[in-house]
Amino acid sequence: MPELPEVEVVRRGLLNHLPGRTLTNLSTDGKKMRLPVPVKALKSLTGSRIIDIRRRAKYLLIEMDNGAVMVVHLGMTGILGLFPEGADIDPHDHIRWILDNGYELRFNDVRRFGSIRVVEPDQAQALEQTIFKANGPEPFSETFDGSYLYKKARKKQQPVKNFIMDGRVVAGVGNIYANESLFSAGISPVRKAGAISEKRYILLVEKIREVFTTAIECGGSTISDFLDASGTKGYFQIHFNVYGRRDLPCPICRTPIRHVKLGGRASFFCPACQR
DNA sequence: ATGGCCTCCTGTATGC
DNA sequence: TGCATACAGGAGGCCA
CATH class of the missing domain: 1.10.8.50 (Helicase, Ruva Protein; domain 3)
Incomplete structure (x- = not known):
């Protein structure tokens, strides 16, 4: 589904709600996505606070106050959406983060071509040399002309x-x-x-x-x-x-x-x- | 090294 | 109606 504009629209939407929120609980459905869902690393982020959301290529980077980064790709059908806690669950809601304000963030993905990784604090400054090593320049950057x-x-x-x-x-x-x-x-x-x-x-x-x-x-x-x-x-x-x-x-x-x-x-x- | 094809997965549309 | 096939915003692996 999403190309750069859609990912950017999601980022801006999440920016209105997520920074400052603490993750209080996590729930996953055990389904395999494009990459194995790092449940343990995700769980270890409960208690941490979201401080910013950035974008690189078609990836969303959710930055935590402990220095870790969740790197999310929406694949073809991925959706990151905010719901009131306890709202009806869709069969394709694979990951749910309970927040400290009565809402939850959900990663829904029918085809499961999406992925999520957790980058630990000591690796968070090196994303351009690791995950994004092969990625070309951003279309709005000066090097792209x-x-x-x-x-x-x-x-x-x-x-x-x-x-x-x-x-x-x-x-x-x-x-x-x-x-x-x-x-x-x-x-x-x-x-x-x-x-x-x-x-x-x-x-x-x-x-x-x-x-x-x-x-x-x-x-x-x-x-x-x-x-x-x-x-x-x-x-x-x-x-x-x-x-x-x-x-x-x-x-x-x-x-x-x-x-x-x-x-x-x-x-x-x-x-x-x-x- | 380059470029084209296949695959992962589910849902929907189309055709016989 | 039923079934088979094709196709869909991505991207990485494999092969010639």
Whole structure:
């Protein structure tokens, strides 16, 4: 489900409620997720207080007052949501943190492609060298610019869409926003990454940032099940120009939107506007 | 080294 | 209605 904008929307929602809260109890359902759920380490955090929530790529970093960090990935269908303590439990609520204010934080994930890790205090300063060692720059950082992308793309034969969805190249660009930003930049997703000019990569960087910014303002995109921390749907999907619009007219030139598979992922583009 | 394919899992939509 | 198949916001492992 979530790409960078959705994860950022969840982060901002949680920021309104979690910092200052103490974890008073923990409950897990024993289901295996993408990584084994570190129940013991999670339990050891009860009694600790949440001080901040950050984001790196599509990961949420929940920072505790003892220096530990919970690193959460929502996978395809993960939801971090706040509920009144004792609210009805969904079969896919895998982890519940009871808070000191009558609420609980729940990690719900139908497909269980999500994950959670606990980084102990002595390792918390080294995340960039450990968990995020292979991750590319944040799309809003200064190191991510047209010249960076252009240099990184030299000799690359793969389609540019696969290239920008590679987390080692840039963090946070998933299938929806790869499609949408390539449309906005007028670049065909099937073009080889190594065959695109620096000038066009400069434009693409602008468009990725623009699309992300608007999507965050819209509360993310809800295709079927994305909800923010308070259970609210996003509405960026009404602004989709190409994603999921196979055979529908291009919003610019009315040419039917083409649909192809790239790297096993649904890809949509206007054959007239995108070259 | 590069790039493409498969897998993890469940729910839903589509087709025969 | 029933069943089989395809597909879905991710990402890491494997293989040629």
